[in-house]
Amino acid sequence: MKNRKAEIISNRQIAENTYEMILSHDGTELKPGQFINIKLEGFFLRRPISICDWDEKTITIIYKTVGRGTEAMKRYVSGGSIDILLPLGNGYDVSDERIGQKPIVVGGGAGVPPMFGLCRELVARGSKPLVVLGFRSSKEMFYIEKFRELGLEVAVATEDGSYGVKGFVTDVLSDSECTSFFTCGPEGMLKAMDSTMGRGISGWFSFEERMGCGFGACMGCSCETRYGSKRICKEGPVLEREEIIW
Amino acid sequence: MVGSDRTNMKVELCGITLDNPIIPASGTFGFGREFAELYDINILGTFSFKGTTGKNRFGNPTPRIAECTEGMINSVGLENPGVDGVINEELPEISKMFNKSVMANVSGFSLEEYVEVAGRLALQKQVGWIELNISCPNVHRGGMAFGTDPKEAARVTGAVKKALEAQSSDGGNKPLIVKLSPNVTDISEIAVACEIAGADGLTLINTVQGMRIDLKTGRPVIANKIGGFSGPAILPIALGMVYRTYEKVKIPIVGCGGVSCPEDVLEMMMAGATGVQVGAANLVNPWICQEIIEALPSQMKKYGIENLRDIIGGAH
Known part of the structure; x- marks a missing residue:
């Protein structure tokens, strides 16, 4: 597990109450089904959000606005950064x-x-x-x-x-x-x-x-x-x- | 650890010298494993491991966690591997990553259970202190029931003390620290009762009872309805209780509640704490104790403190 300040590359609405955020990535190995834990300004606990997709340079997450934290998150703009812990959880083993x-x-x-x-x-x-x-x-x-x-x-x-x-x-x-x-x-x-x-x-x-x-x-x-x-x-x-x- | 040429962070807690006063609080640090993967946990003063009961427990139903402004509510309900699991599996693991004495947090549902678990853990070489948790707000019997009545607190403290003294010749008479609940009218009254009954130290405070309600469902957020509130929001409550208790007892106090930066550590010590526990902050920033220990010397310099132990109770 590591702690990173990830740059927000984009944050856009893709469906009703649903947003896609693309973050910079340092190439840390990830598995499908793992998640990141996001620290939002003004909220005590982190928000666990599953990883949708990734490559060497980016991580994509998709989140629904279900409470005050995710409502605040949708207002984050590209160019800013967020504090994340990753990778978390076991994820799916595609080699099984x-x-x-x-x-x-x-x-x-x-x-x-x-x-x-x-x-x-x-x-x-x-x-x-x-x-x-x-x-x-x-x-x-x-x-x-x-x-x-x-x-x-x-x-x-x-x-x-x-x-x-x-x-x-x-x-x-x-x-x-x-x-x-x-x-x-x-x-x-x-x-x-x-x-x-x-x-x-x-x-x-x-x-x-x-x-x-x-x-x-x-x-x-x-x-x-x-x-x-x-x-x-x-x-x-x-x-x-x-x-x-x- | 001597932070720099001029600053000395050492403190003495019930006869054992700590390199610094920083102690991750029970329930926020597991048995150390998750954190040892992130940094060398030997930099800590010590750590207090997950509250241990006689038998293994799953704990309360989920949800067990709710967020609050500057804090959180938990109602884990003492999930732990039981004293056998701790002795046979966790302590051998701890010895691989931690070469100092560890604080053994003990909980129970009856006086006999407290006596048995405390006695067995005190016989373990790695255990430096027994921290008797008579203040868990999340179990219906036992736990806080012992910590909210001075007579009951004294009864369980006295019984455990007697059992520890009885195993002196086997090296099992470890210092007994009693962790108190803030959910009482006057915590210092309970503190005095524990001191008279033989406690060697006190930890103040466990979590403050509280709850949240989910507006979408109209029901409590956590399954157990009411849980224990912790985090930066409770620092002033903890400081007040440590301050008031310091004036009433002679035994050392371990301050706990809302500590999340080196300045909070200094405040807690000036209120009267010898050791300082860091709890909920570990869950948000798992490196927080390392960061506090590294930043303490510069904060000490800023306020002209050479020996950290000199400021204990300094606000009185």
């Missing part, structure tokens, strides 16, 4: 053999961003995941084209039916012939994913929790698993399907 030839990647709402970096890494390893994304409505949709530009088939569900299939991600996907799945989104969606996917299929779930430190010191975000207590910020946010206690 259990992923197989046909993984499905499922993201819902604020859980969509980390799935982009994951898909890019999976594609780079020669795999072609099927992508299923869920949003409340077309107004909150983002990055559909970016996923397609990776050469992937993307299915979309919206709760109000304003785009794609009306309903939830589980109304779109089927587990036929898939070898594994990755998912990030609201807890209800994660639970639905677990009950929809066939028992024998390997899956990786990314969880969200209110955090104190984000690096494993305070035990603020612990959860009970079949392998004992785990810190979402340290041994998570990605948990394996078989260890999760719903």
